Amino acid sequence: MSLPELDEPATLSRGADYEQVAARFRPIFARIAEGTADRERTRTLPFEQIAWLKTAGFGSVRVPVEYGGAGISLPQLVRLLIELAEADSNLPQALRGHFAFVEDQLNAQPSATRDKWFERFVAGDIVGNAWTEVGGVKIGDVITRVSKQNGRWVVNGSKYYSTGSIFADWIDVFAQRDDNGQNVIAAVNVHQAGVRQNDDWDGFGQRTTGSGTSVFENAVVDEEHLIDFESRFKYQTAFYQLVLLAVLTGVGRAALRDISHEVRKRTRVYSHGNAPRVSDDAQIQQVVGKIAARVYAAEATAVRSAQASQLAYEARFGNDDAAEAKANALAEIDSAKAQVVIADLILTSTTELFNALGASATSEDKQLDRHWRNARTAASHNPLIYKERIVGDWHINDTVPPYVWQIGSIRG
Structure with a gap:
């Protein structure tokens, strides 16, 4: 799909020298990987590791070069997140809300507020995520409120699944204004008494993403940090899915790395095997090869699917509403197709890796099961069965996919 002439080509993040950008972070990724199994075993949150990434400017890689960022494209961001996920799959998911907020600012109209956000990202500020409410909340309802008290705006409410917020400087909070009932994003500074966070996520995988509860009690938010939800970038659901695709693919790369290492060093063989060394056994080689x-295939699919979101980002600055609407729809459909395929590829791989080893592979010390647990957890976001239907409906009936996903009780 060709794009119309852009209003603001100088400030768009259309890509950079990937190897040059990645080279800055690969030594950090290697340090992160060294302690991943231990953090998994003890459920130690990666505060130190997130700090390494912040200091190195990882959170600003999508910020345009003119503002001090790296200006990488979305396919390049996915590649970079895959590399990070291979080191520790929890980290890109912990930063999912941050990169979504960056993307929203990339799509925002030029303003002093947007420039200030770019400045914060380059300085190392990280944004967390707090959207989901649990309990008796009905689909479409928002319990968290923004109201004006004593001349200032405050946020009150509780959020679960607030991924990455425990590591963040700001939290992207989905709320409703009391004065006009408008749904907004409130960018709340966490460095205040009105914000409390708890690492109470109890999932069996992705244990150290910091996906617990965030409570806001008269948490102050500046008026300029109240963003009309309707103005959010339109391919946001596709973008959130792209990060999960990177997580899944990184899990697959880590599983391949670990099973290759385990086979290479294994000395015990089965009497009914095919070679005096496991590493020379043709059937074992076949397992690893598959x-x-x-x-x-997962990595190629993930990167390819990100191209559609990059086109949607660039179409935002064209003067063709129809082209932008089509680009947004294709971004959603492509991310959904990739989700269906990649989830199957990685879940199969993280199960079958055990076919290349004996029962000793199930040792808690090796932590090889974490790959399947992490993949299963990431793949459980945004149920596959609904995405498959949406893709089918698009191809059969040209039905535009939904752009906002919500969960809750049925309205009475």
Whole structure:
């Protein structure tokens, strides 16, 4: 799809020298990988590791070069997140809300507020996420409120699944204004008494994403940090899915790395095997080869699916509403197709890796099961069965996919 002439080509993040950008972070990724299994075993949150990334400017890689960022494209961001996920799949998911907020600012109209956000990102500020409410909340309702008290705006409410917020400087809070009933994003500074956070996520995978509860009690928010939800970038659901695709693919790469290492060093063999060394056994080589092929396909699919979101981002600055609407729809459909395929590829790979080893592979010390647990947890976001239907409806009936996903009780 060709794009119309852009209003603001100088400030768009259309891509950079990927190897040059990645080279800045690969030594950090290697340090992160060294302690991943231990953090998993002890459920130690990666505060130090997130700090390394912040200091190195990882959170500003999508910010345009003119503002001090790296200006990478969305396919390049997915590649970079895959590399990080191979080191520790929890980290890109913990930063999912941050990169979504950055993306929203990239799509915002030029303003002093947007420029200030770019400045914060380059300085290392990280944004967390707090959207989901649990309990008796009905679909479409928002319990968290923004109101004016004593001349200042405050936020009150409780959010669960607030991924990454425990590591953040700001939290992207989905709320409703008391004065006009408008749904907004409130960018709340966490460095205040009105914000409390708890690491109470109890999932069996992705244990150290910091996806717990955030409570806001008269948490102050500046008026300029109240963003009309309707103005959010339109391909946001596709973008959130892209990060999960990077997580899944990184899990696959880590599983391939670990199973190759385990096979290479294994000395015990089965009497009914095919070679005096496990590493020379043709059937074992076949298992690892198939895993490698699946991971290769997953990575290619993830990067390809991000191209549609990049086109949607660039179409935002054209003067063609129809072209932008089509680009947004294709971004959603492409991310959904990739989700269906990649989830199957990686879940199969993280199960079948055990076919290349004996019962000793199930040792808690090796933590090989974490790959399946993490993949299963990431793949459980945004149920696959609904995405498959939406893709089918698009291809059969040209039905535009939904752009906002919500969960809650049925309205009475």
